[in-house]
Each structure stands twice: as C-alpha cells, then as structure tokens.
Amino acid sequence: xxxxxxxxAMTELGDHYYEEASSYQVKSKKRQWVKGVALAACLCxxxxxxxxxxxxxxxxxxxxxxxxxxxxxxxxxTTAGEDSEQVPxxxxxxxxxxxxxxxxxxxxxxxxxxxxxxAMLGSAVASIDEYTPLEDYxxxxxxxxxxxxxxxxxxxxxxxxxxxxxxxxxxxxxxxFTCINDIRPESPADLLEKHFRLSRxxxxxxxxxxxxxxxxxxxxxxxxxxxxxxxxxxxxxxSASEFVSVGEALSYGIDLTSIMNKRQAVLYLNMKNGxxxxxxxxxxxxxNFGGVLDLYAQVPAADLKALLMQFTELDQPDQEPAGxxxxxxxxxxxRTLPLPVKNYDLRTAVTESDLVARVKVLNWLGxxxxxxxxxxxxxxLDTIKGQSPRRITLLQDGSSEGSSExxxxxxxxxxxxxxxxxxSQHKNVYRSTGGPTTTVFIVKDDTGTAYxxxxxxxxxxxxxxxxxxxxxxxxxxxxxxxxxxxxxxxPYLFNETFDDYYKHxxxxxxxxxxxxxxxxxxxxxxxxAD
Amino acid sequence: xxxDEEILSxxxxxxxxxxxxxxxxxxxLCYRIAFNILNNRQDAEECVNDAxxxxxxxxxxxxxDPLRPYLCKIVRxxxxxxxxxxxxxxxxxxxxxxxxxxxxxxxxxHTVTAEVEAGELARLIEDFLDSLTKENxxxxxxxxxxxxxxxxxxxxxxxxxxxxxxxxxxxxxxxxAYLREREVLA
Numbered sequence: 074x075x076x077x078x079x080x081x082a083m084t085e086l087g088d089h090y091y092e093e094a095s096s097y098q099v100k101s102k103k104r105q106w107v108k109g110v111a112l113a114a115c116l117c118x119x120x121x122x123x124x125x126x127x128x129x130x131x132x133x134x135x136x137x138x139x140x141x142x143x144x145x146x147x148x149x150x151t152t153a154g155e156d157s158e159q160v161p162x163x164x165x166x167x168x169x170x171x172x173x174x175x176x177x178x179x180x181x182x183x184x185x186x187x188x189x190x191x192a193m194l195g196s197a198v199a200s201i202d203e204y205t206p207l208e209d210y211x212x213x214x215x216x217x218x219x220x221x222x223x224x225x226x227x228x229x230x231x232x233x234x235x236x237x238x239x240x241x242x243x244x245x246x247x248x249x250f251t252c253i254n255d256i257r258p259e260s261p262a263d264l265l266e267k268h269f270r271l272s273r274x275x276x277x278x279x280x281x282x283x284x285x286x287x288x289x290x291x292x293x294x295x296x297x298x299x300x301x302x303x304x305x306x307x308x309x310x311x312s313a314s315e316f317v318s319v320g321e322a323l324s325y326g327i328d329l330t331s332i333m334n335k336r337q338a339v340l341y342l343n344m345k346n347g348x349x350x351x352x353x354x355x356x357x358x359x360x361n362f363g364g365v366l367d368l369y370a371q372v373p374a375a376d377l378k379a380l381l382m383q384f385t386e387l388d389q390p391d392q393e394p395a396g397x398x399x400x401x402x403x404x405x406x407x408r409t410l411p412l413p414v415k416n417y418d419l420r421t422a423v424t425e426s427d428l429v430a431r432v433k434v435l436n437w438l439g440x441x442x443x444x445x446x447x448x449x450x451x452x453x454l455d456t457i458k459g460q461s462p463r464r465i466t467l468l469q470d471g472s473s474e475g476s477s478e479x480x481x482x483x484x485x486x487x488x489x490x491x492x493x494x495x496x497s498q499h500k501n502v503y504r505s506t507g508g509p510t511t512t513v514f515i516v517k518d519d520t521g522t523a524y525x526x527x528x529x530x531x532x533x534x535x536x537x538x539x540x541x542x543x544x545x546x547x548x549x550x551x552x553x554x555x556x557x558x559x560x561x562x563x564p565y566l567f568n569e570t571f572d573d574y575y576k577h578x579x580x581x582x583x584x585x586x587x588x589x590x591x592x593x594x595x596x597x598x599x600x601x602a603d
Numbered sequence: 604x605x606x607d608e609e610i611l612s613x614x615x616x617x618x619x620x621x622x623x624x625x626x627x628x629x630x631x632l633c634y635r636i637a638f639n640i641l642n643n644r645q646d647a648e649e650c651v652n653d654a655x656x657x658x659x660x661x662x663x664x665x666x667x668d669p670l671r672p673y674l675c676k677i678v679r680x681x682x683x684x685x686x687x688x689x690x691x692x693x694x695x696x697x698x699x700x701x702x703x704x705x706x707x708x709x710x711x712x713h714t715v716t717a718e719v720e721a722g723e724l725a726r727l728i729e730d731f732l733d734s735l736t737k738e739n740x741x742x743x744x745x746x747x748x749x750x751x752x753x754x755x756x757x758x759x760x761x762x763x764x765x766x767x768x769x770x771x772x773x774x775x776x777x778x779x780a781y782l783r784e785r786e787v788l789a
Binding site for chain 2 (some may be wrong): 077078079080081082083084085086088090092093094095096097186198286422455547548550553557
C-alpha cells in the first residue's frame with residue numbers, strides 16, 4: 074500500500090467522520106482548563122471567606138477524604154452515558170490537587186526510599202474530572218486523591234508528594250507535585266537553586282534526542298565526565314540568564330512555543346532523591362524547563378552548542394564547519410528603537426556610501442554593549458561602488474544587550490550601502506549608511522536564483538515602470554516560494570510580519586542593474602569593480 | 604451566519620450570494636485544508652475557489668446534507684490533485700509530513716494485497732475508526748484527513764503536542780495491526 078492510496082481512501086470515508094472531526098469542540102481543554110484551575114485557585118485565595126464557607130460546607134467531604142486515601146494518578150471515571158467511552162482519553166487529564174489555594178500539578182514519579190516524604194499536610198479528594206464545573210474546584214479537591222506530604226528539604230509552597238499504596242497504581246513509589254500558580258521564580262538561577270536545590274543534590278546527567286523524547290522511545294544516554302564539565306559551564310550561563318518573556322519574543326515575531334518544537338535534545342539532571350530537572354534544549358540557545366510552568370531562557374548559542382557536541386550519539390543537523398563563530402544571541406535583551414536616520418532613497422544611499430556591495434556575513438567578532446553594536450567578519454562577493462579588501466569588518470547596530478532587529482549570523486547574505494567607520498580592535502570597518510533601512514537581504518528561490526529583498530522599501534519605492542514589471546508581487550507564486558525559503562533560511566531575520574514589510578522583492582540582477590544605472594547618473598566618475 | 608439549509612436555498616436560487624455565505628461560514632476551514640496540503644497560499648486560495656465553483660456547478664441538482672464534509676472533501680480532492688500534479692508541496696508541507704508518518708506505518712515490502720481498492724480500504728479504515736474512541740477518531744481525522752499540525756490538533760483538543768504525537772503513534776500502530784489481521788498488510 075502506498076500513501077497515495079491511503080490518501081484516496083481517506084477522501085472516500087463517510088461524511089460523518091469529516092463532520093465529527095470538523096465540528097469537534099473539546100469539552101474542557103486541558104491546558105486552558107489548568108489555567109482555569111489556577112484562576113479558580115487564585116480566586117479562592119482572594120475570597121478566603123468563600124473558601125472557609127466551602128470548607129465548612131464540605132466537612133463531610135473530609136470524611137470522604139478519609140476513605141479516599143488511595144492515589145490514583147488517572148482521572149476519576151466519567152459519568153455513565155455518551156461520555157463513558159472517553160474514559161481512556163480522560164485518563165490523559167493532568168493530575169493535580171488544590172492545597173492552600175495553590176494548584177499542585179503532577180511533576181514526576183520517584184522511588185520511595187523512605188526519607189523523601191516529610192510531615193503529612195492533608196488529604197485531597199479526587200472529585201474533579203474534566204467535566205467538573207469551575208465552582209467545584211475547591212480546597213483539598215483535585216483530579217487525584219490521597220494524603221499528601223511535604224518533601225524533605227524542599228519548600229512545600231513549591232513541592233509536595235503523594236504516596237502510592239502497593240497495588241493501587243501501576244506506577245511505583247511517590248508522586249511529586251509542583252505548584253503551578255503561586256510561584257514565580259525571578260530567574261533560572263532562582264528556579265534551579267532556590268526551588269530545586271540543584272547544585273547540592275546533583276548526581277548525574279543524561280540526555281535524549283528530541284526525536285526520542287517526542288516518540289517516547291526513552292533512549293537516554295549518560296553524560297561523560299568531560300560532558301559534565303561542559304554542562305557546568307552551560308548551567309552557569311543558564312543561571313546567569315534571565316527568563317525570556319514569551320510576549321516580548323512574540324513582538325519580535327519569535328514564537329517560542331513553535332521554536333521549542335524544534336528541540337534538539339532533552340537534558341535530565343538527576344538528583345539524590347530521584348528527582349529530575351528536565352531541560353528542553355533548542356539549537357538557537359533557547360531552554361525550556363520541562364514540566365515546570367511555561368518558562369523559557371536563552372543562553373549563548375555557543376555554550377549550548379558546546380554542550381550539544383557532547384551528545385555524540387545525537388544528530389547534529391545544523392552543524393557548522395569547524396571554526397565558525399556564531400553570535401551569542403540573535404536578539405538583544407531589550408528592544409531598542411533605531412536612531413532616526415535620514416530617509417534614504419536609492420540615489421542618496423548610493424552617493425553617500427563608500428562601498429556598495431553584496432557581502433556574506435562570516436564569523437561573529439565581538440560586540441560593544443555600551444554602544445550597542447556588533448562586529449562581524451564579512452566577505453565581499455560583488456562590488457558595485459568603491460574598493461575594499463575581500464574581507465571587511467561589518468558593524469551592525471544592536472548587541473546582546475539591545476537590538477532593534479535580528480542580528481546577522483554566519484551565512485547571512487546582504488546587499489549593503491556602507492560607510493567607512495573605525496573600531497579600536499578591527500580594521501577595514503564599515504557600517505551601513507542608513508542602518509537597517511538600506512540593508513537589502515538576499516533570498517534565493519528553489520533554483521538558487523537570488524532576489525533582493527528591500528525590507529523597508531526605501532530603496533525600491535520609486536522604481537521606474539520597467540523595473541516594477543519585474544517586481545515579485547505579494548501573493549504571487551514566486552513570492553510564496555521566496556517567503557517560505559526566507560523563513561526556512563533564517564527564521565530570525567524573517568518574521569511573521571513578512572507580508573507587511575517585505576513588499577519590495579526584485580530579481581537580484583534587475584536590482585543591481587538599477588543600482589548601477591543610478592550610480593552612473595549620480596557619479597559618472599565613480600569607481601566600479603565587478 | 605446562515606444555516607446550511609439557507610445557504611443551499613441560495614444555491615438553488617442561483618444566487619451568487621451563496622458563494623459569499625459559503626466562504627463566510629466554511630472559508631477558513633477550506634483554506635486550512637488546502638494550505639496544509641499545498642503549503643502555498645496562492646495555490647490554496649485557488650483550490651478553495653475551485654471548490655466553490657465545483658459546489659456551484661453541482662448544487663443543484665445535488666443537495667449535500669451535511670454540507671461541511673461535502674465541501675471539505677471537494678477541497679481535499681482538488682488540493683490532492685494539484686499536489687500530485689504540480690508537486691507543489693515542499694518537504695515541510697504538513698501534508699507531506701503526515702503522509703510520511705502514515706506511509707512509514709503502512710508500507711511493507713511484503714504487502715500481499717497491494718492492489719486493494721481505495722474504496723475497500725476506506726471501508727476498512729471506517730471499521731477501524733469505529734473501534735476508536737471519539738477523541739482518537741477526531742485526532743486521526745484531523746491529522747490524516749485535514750492534515751492539521753500537531754500544534755493545531757493540540758490546541759483544538761486541549762492536550763499537549765506530545766500527547767498528540769504519542770496518541771497518533773499508538774493509533775497508527777493499531778491501524779497497522781488491524782490491517783495486518785485483515786491481510787491488507789503482511
């Protein structure tokens with residue numbers, strides 16, 4: 074059987090299967106529902122009177138809890154009727170309970186060595202399933218029930234445990250729960266040290282490929298001694314970093330959730346008591362703390378890469394040639410506004426530039442965080458105006474402290490209008506005449522033909538009719554192709570506002586011909602060299 | 604928004620408003636199906652427009668009830684035709700990825716009845732779908748009929764992407780076993 078036949082068969086399925094799938098609406102979305110729980114719990118906190126009333130009212134519920142000490146990390150059965158067939162699915166519901174207004178969500182199973190659980194703090198009743206109305210999310214209720222305990226050495230405001238009775242569950246030992254609504258670690262260091270106490274409990278580290286994790290293959294490998302050293306450096310960088318705001322990243326067109334789908338590896342930091350801190354690693358330097366809130370951090374890509382190199386069994390799909398130095402970040406920590414620059418058109422950009430050329434960005438050379446500039450080595454591929462060595466130093470506005478747009482990286486190809494500049498450590502330094510407004514990106518179609526992408530449109534706005542005829546019209550097939558390639562080529566330089574900004578895409582040859590004609594008119598004596 | 608019955612009445616009255624109403628009600632869904640397969644905005648829009656034209660030509664005399672799956676199938680058919688004809692989809696197309704998943708599960712060098720007809724296979728898949736829970740059935744359909752991404756399915760169903768992945772893996776495995784039992788696969 075081939076996929077084509079399968080596809081044909083799928084089209085021939087009865088209408089009701091399509092109808093069912095297209096009209097499907099989840100009765101209670103798990104994630105949102107958990108947030109709903111969090112909200113409900115917060116409301117409970119704010120309305121203590123209501124809680125007390127609830128508790129008083131449900132005193133018989135406490136009796137029930139005495140009979141309900143079993144730990145069932147599956148959802149309680151749904152009521153009979155049409156939903157009864159969904160019991161196996163409901164079992165996928167997240168396990169949680171509410172204690173002191175906090176929502177504790179299941180984090181991990183660990184073996185019960187006898188010295189993990191501390192004092193018993195209370196009992197939760199497994200009275201909530203996915204169809205339970207929000208008003209019934211009360212103190213000491215949850216989707217799981219049983220006695221819960223503090224975890225020795227850990228803040229009960231963050232972590233609690235439930236014991237499994239022999240034979241009652243398929244999973245052994247103790248279930249660890251972490252609070253999801255009433256903690257907000259200030260930094261990765263805060264989360265790792267204050268909450269998880271990682272450094273004093275760390276025992277070993279393992280890694281797993283993103284694919285293995287995604288398909289639940291469980292192919293974990295221990296990190297070597299050398300790997301642990303690299304891990305230490307990585308964790309230092311991680312501890313020194315700050316959480317990345319999902320909203321702020323989105324404002325740059327970076328969808329962290331989507332980016333983390335391209336996870337390259339999962340790192341397990343095992344601790345003495347059996348607890349594990351799970352870090353999801355992305356090749357761009359993003360780190361997500363698996364199972365704990367929705368937190369992201371970003372470390373220098375070089376450090377992450379050094380760590381990933383230790384995972385010898387893993388594929389390295391985007392491995393760069395040896396010696397390549399990538400910028401530590403693609404976006405600065407804060408967003409800066411570009412300095413108001415003259416509104417250059419093509420003529421003024423050409424006449425006021427010392428060097429007009431197509432260049433390829435190479436190694437990251439360093440950054441000046443005081444002046445928010447980054448230095449890149451660049452190779453001059455094609456010179457239209459001026460003369461320069463084949464290798465120059467290209468200054469870009471923005472650094473890891475702050476940037477207005479994504480920083481370049483090794484391999485970025487640009488058509489640039491440059492002025493000579495100076496730098497204390499580098500020679501042959503050039504900076505863009507009009508900053509990002511005169512920086513033209515080179516994007517290639519499926520055949521490798523280059524196109525000039527004038528993001529801000531200043532240079533190509535007043536093109537003559539002849540050239541406009543060659544314009545790659547937004548919405549055209551070619552435009553869609555270039556758009557897709559550009560996004561794939563560099564998701565950082567591309568952003569989701571592509572269609573708002575990148576309306577000025579021309580065949581590279583046509584664009585260069587225009588630049589040359591403008592140069593010939595503006596400065597007939599100008600030196601040109603191909 | 605008009606009911607399906609009201610839209611059909613407009614079709615029968617040969618009112619072009621029927622297309623506008625159809626687009627208003629089901630345009631987004633149709634576009635998504637087409638785009639998931641073709642990974643190209645313009646092609647997807649053209650397919651959806653072609654589907655509307657197909658509906659315009661078919662209704663009347665046809666009176667599809669329900670209307671939504673009827674339209675979904677037209678869009679899917681047209682998109683698949685274009686996909687195969689032009690090879691327009693990139694490797695990153697959601698459809699292609701979904702196709703690879705299922706191909707991996709179902710392809711076998713030792714297929715004994717490789718010439719099973721699509722219609723016959725459809726009936727077998729229907730039987731298999733009937734054995735699933737509603738959620739798993741929807742999950743399967745959203746992935747392999749609508750070519751939704753894991754992220755879209757996760758959002759729709761209120762579960763994690765990983766959960767989507769794991770469930771689909773299990774469903775594919777079950778489907779493979781099911782087809783083996785019926786000697787469609789060796």
